[in-house]
Amino acid sequence: MTTNKIYVFKRFERFWHWSQAMLIIFMLITGFEVHGSYPLFGFAKAVDLHTLSAWTLIGLWVFAIFWHFTTGEWKQYIPTTEKMIAMIRFYSVGIFKGAPHPFRPTTLKKHNPLQRLAYLGVLLLIGPLLWLSGWFYLFYADWQAWGVDNVLSLEWVALFHTAGAFMMLAFLIAHVYLTTTGHTPTSHIRAMLTGWEEVD
Amino acid sequence: MLSGRKTSLSALASCAMLVAMTAFSAPAPSLAMSAATPQTVTDTRQKSASTADHSKFKELDKPFRTGPEVTEACLICHTEAAKQVQHTKHWTWESVDPKTGQKRGKKNIINNYCTSTVSNEKDCMACHAGYGWKDSSFDFTIEKNVDCLVCHDTTATYRKLPGDAGHPVYERREFPPKSGKFVDPADLKKVAQSIGKPSRSNCGSCHFFGAGANGAKHGDLDSSLQHPGKYLDVHMDEKGLNFACTTCHATSSHQVSGSRYNMAAAAKGPAHIRGNPDSSPAACQSCHGNKPHPQQMAKLNQHTAKIACQTCHIPEYARNDIGTELSWDWSKATRMGEDGKPFVRKDSAGRRAFDSKKGAWVWDSYVIPEYRWFNGVSTYKVIGDKIDPSKTVQINEVGGSPDDPDSRIWPTKVHRGKQPYDTVNNTLTVQHTGGEDDTALWHNYDWQKAIGAGMKAANLPYSGKFDFVSTELTWPITHMVAPKEDALSCAQCHSKDGRLKDIRGVYMPSRDANNLLDRAGWALALLTLIGVLIHGGIRILTSKKEG
Numbered sequence: 002m003t004t005n006k007i008y009v010f011k012r013f014e015r016f017w018h019w020s021q022a023m024l025i026i027f028m029l030i031t032g033f034e035v036h037g038s039y040p041l042f043g044f045a046k047a048v049d050l051h052t053l054s055a056w057t058l059i060g061l062w063v064f065a066i067f068w069h070f071t072t073g074e075w076k077q078y079i080p081t082t083e084k085m086i087a088m089i090r091f092y093s094v095g096i097f098k099g100a101p102h103p104f105r106p107t108t109l110k111k112h113n114p115l116q117r118l119a120y121l122g123v124l125l126l127i128g129p130l131l132w133l134s135g136w137f138y139l140f141y142a143d144w145q146a147w148g149v150d151n152v153l154s155l156e157w158v159a160l161f162h163t164a165g166a167f168m169m170l171a172f173l174i175a176h177v178y179l180t181t182t183g184h185t186p187t188s189h190i191r192a193m194l195t196g197w198e199e200v201d
Numbered sequence: 202m203l204s205g206r207k208t209s210l211s212a213l214a215s216c217a218m219l220v221a222m223t224a225f226s227a228p229a230p231s232l233a234m235s236a237a238t239p240q241t242v243t244d245t246r247q248k249s250a251s252t253a254d255h256s257k258f259k260e261l262d263k264p265f266r267t268g269p270e271v272t273e274a275c276l277i278c279h280t281e282a283a284k285q286v287q288h289t290k291h292w293t294w295e296s297v298d299p300k301t302g303q304k305r306g307k308k309n310i311i312n313n314y315c316t317s318t319v320s321n322e323k324d325c326m327a328c329h330a331g332y333g334w335k336d337s338s339f340d341f342t343i344e345k346n347v348d349c350l351v352c353h354d355t356t357a358t359y360r361k362l363p364g365d366a367g368h369p370v371y372e373r374r375e376f377p378p379k380s381g382k383f384v385d386p387a388d389l390k391k392v393a394q395s396i397g398k399p400s401r402s403n404c405g406s407c408h409f410f411g412a413g414a415n416g417a418k419h420g421d422l423d424s425s426l427q428h429p430g431k432y433l434d435v436h437m438d439e440k441g442l443n444f445a446c447t448t449c450h451a452t453s454s455h456q457v458s459g460s461r462y463n464m465a466a467a468a469k470g471p472a473h474i475r476g477n478p479d480s481s482p483a484a485c486q487s488c489h490g491n492k493p494h495p496q497q498m499a500k501l502n503q504h505t506a507k508i509a510c511q512t513c514h515i516p517e518y519a520r521n522d523i524g525t526e527l528s529w530d531w532s533k534a535t536r537m538g539e540d541g542k543p544f545v546r547k548d549s550a551g552r553r554a555f556d557s558k559k560g561a562w563v564w565d566s567y568v569i570p571e572y573r574w575f576n577g578v579s580t581y582k583v584i585g586d587k588i589d590p591s592k593t594v595q596i597n598e599v600g601g602s603p604d605d606p607d608s609r610i611w612p613t614k615v616h617r618g619k620q621p622y623d624t625v626n627n628t629l630t631v632q633h634t635g636g637e638d639d640t641a642l643w644h645n646y647d648w649q650k651a652i653g654a655g656m657k658a659a660n661l662p663y664s665g666k667f668d669f670v671s672t673e674l675t676w677p678i679t680h681m682v683a684p685k686e687d688a689l690s691c692a693q694c695h696s697k698d699g700r701l702k703d704i705r706g707v708y709m710p711s712r713d714a715n716n717l718l719d720r721a722g723w724a725l726a727l728l729t730l731i732g733v734l735i736h737g738g739i740r741i742l743t744s745k746k747e748g
């Protein structure tokens with residue numbers, strides 16, 4: 002078995018990934034304090050920090066969206082069924098037997114089909130859910146001016162926002178674990194740090 | 202504020218609304234009507250601002266025997282003044298609810314303190330801005346009966362005592378009776394020659410001492426506001442802004458703005474200070490606007506859509522040792538001591554706790570308000586209204602709800618009590634309390650006679666049967682605004698057991714959460730974790746086997 006290295010993650014992508022990861026973890030921590038799940042920074046501080054990170058995340062996403070479209074990288078998230086069954090079989094059976102990874106990332110195809118689906122879910126479902134509800138949450142005082150005060154209630158906005166947060170939490174747990182399923186347990190993480198992925 | 206404690210009165214010989222008496226019976230002269238002392242900034246400012254020196258007017262350069270004589274002299278120049286006053290609540294003791302048409306005001310309502318003014322006018326009218334209202338025959342059109350001096354005296358010598366139907370003291374008198382303290386009549390000529398704009402002490406001579414004891418009634422108004430520091434009130438702070446009452450309660454044609462009967466509970470828009478005819482100058486927003494916090498505190502500005510300024514900025518009221526009364530139990534009145542004689546008792550802070558004439562009281566200081574949705578409109582129990590004795594009777598009901606755009610969450614003082622009611626007619630009774638006659642409760646300790654006389658004076662039927670019913674009075678709190686450092690912190694409301702735990706109709710993060718979602722959400726996270734742990738565990742096990 003020879004080890005090859007390919008360059009998968011460009012500098013911006015790596016920056017985007019890690020800053021986003023930190024922000025999301027931080028927003029989970031502060032968000033659930035605001036939610037009343039535990040005391041940590043104190044309510045007022047937690048709100049401030051959460052709001053500050055929300056704005057930062059928004060800024061980051063604006064850049065990321067721009068980057069994805071100008072570089073065409075958005076295509077990485079187009080779902081595909083190719084090797085889908087193979088991936089499922091790998092995670093549920095093959096991985097325990099030391100079977101080879103059925104997907105071989107290339108610069109043009111970085112994500113395996115399950116990843117694509119999961120990330121697309123984050124981008125199209127969890128993300129917008131948090132964003133949209135977070136946005137309304139943030140501009141609660143302007144609902145009347147926007148003419149939405151009769152359709153929205155803070156209770157529901159908070160409900161959707163919290164639901165999004167729980168989904169994000171579950172995603173994060175699964176995601177962190179799945180990073181250990183590469184060529185070696187750390188090869189995925191190293192790829193996201195250096196850009197170079199070890200493949201067999 | 203030790204002197205505050207001393208002001209609580211044991212031997213009140215009269216209607217508790219009588220304010221003046223408490224003001225003046227205060228043994229601590231530093232607190233009692235000291236507005237005239239030269240070091241009072243307010244007064245120097247007012248004197249220097251005036252374009253007229255009343256001591257130079259020949260109309261006032263003569264001896265006056267009575268209050269009405271002085272008023273006649275005032276009216277020589279101030280031709281419209283009495284007519285103006287006669288249109289105000291200070292004169293009519295009546296206020297009409299613009300929405301319901303209900304006639305409220307001291308003349309018509311039953312309150313939770315001394316209950317009703319009817320049949321007790323001689324005592325209660327010590328706080329009427331007039332002379333001679335001793336019973337229902339009072340003529341409200343006589344101009345010389347308007348009392349100019351109680352509001353405009355700057356000498357602090359003009360005093361009105363219970364029993365005189367609003368006249369000032371004309372002869373040296375022992376007061377309170379048998380107290381060994383004496384009240385001297387004021388030199389009315391001197392008073393007339395040195396009149397000025399109303400100071401905090403003028404307004405306070407009635408409004409600080411309502412219910413017959415310093416601080417008893419309002420809780421956010423007491424004699425400590427004569428010389429307050431910043432801690433107690435940022436606006437009235439004597440060394441700082443030093444506002445008079447009328448700085449906020451801007452007055453025009455003797456109409457004092459900002460009545461509790463018709464409050465601006467949800468003033469909107471930017472600051473307009475004065476000049477917007479549709480808006481009460483007494484609302485915080487008239488100077489501060491409804492987005493008063495700087496941009497970096499935008500979140501706080503959002504709160505103004507639901508919360509009155511007072512809710513955060515008056516974290517506690519009665520912030521001194523004077524304190525305020527939280528309940529008045531009339532059912533204990535007429536109880537005698539072991540020797541069969543009437544007695545009085547004070548609490549550990551020297552405030553009235555029991556009096557055979559009046560019943561039992563509970564006081565407290567640094568009181569945390571109770572919070573209510575409030576739209577500025579209260580409905581009051583007026584004399585003769587039916588009650589349901591099986592429930593606590595709401596002496597007034599504050600209007601408002603979470604769905605009403607004109608409602609805000611307000612801090613209130615809730616004063617609880619027990620009052621007599623007619624068990625057959627189901628009305629709160631009017632009782633004749635003050636006076637020296639045979640039917641006066643405080644003279645004869647006989648409820649039957651007192652209620653009989655009171656109901657007769659009020660023209661109400663009385664079945665002859667009475668009992669006591671629990672009552673509640675709810676008043677918004679709006680004075681004693683604390684420095685911003687002392688405002689409530691977020692978590693004091695945003696927590697499970699916070700200040701607003703009983704307020705319905707708003708979603709508050711940290712206080713509220715959807716239980717179902719929480720359980721489902723944490724279960725999802727936990728299952729994911731367990732899932733990956735099992736998956737990882739098997740991986741480790743199988744890889745070991747292979748290795």
Ligand code: HEM
Nearest residue numbers: 025028029032033035036055131135136138139159166710
């Ligand atoms: C990874 C992303 C995020 C997570 C995990 C997250 C999580 C949470 C949670 C759990 C709460 C408490 C909800 C409640 O109990 O009512 C919350 C509150 C909030 N979130 Fe987020 N959130 C995220 C992103 C955002 C974004 C993007 C925005 C704005 C666009 C935002 C704005 C807010 C606001 C305004 C609040 C309410 C804070 C307050 O009480 O004023 N959040 N968040």
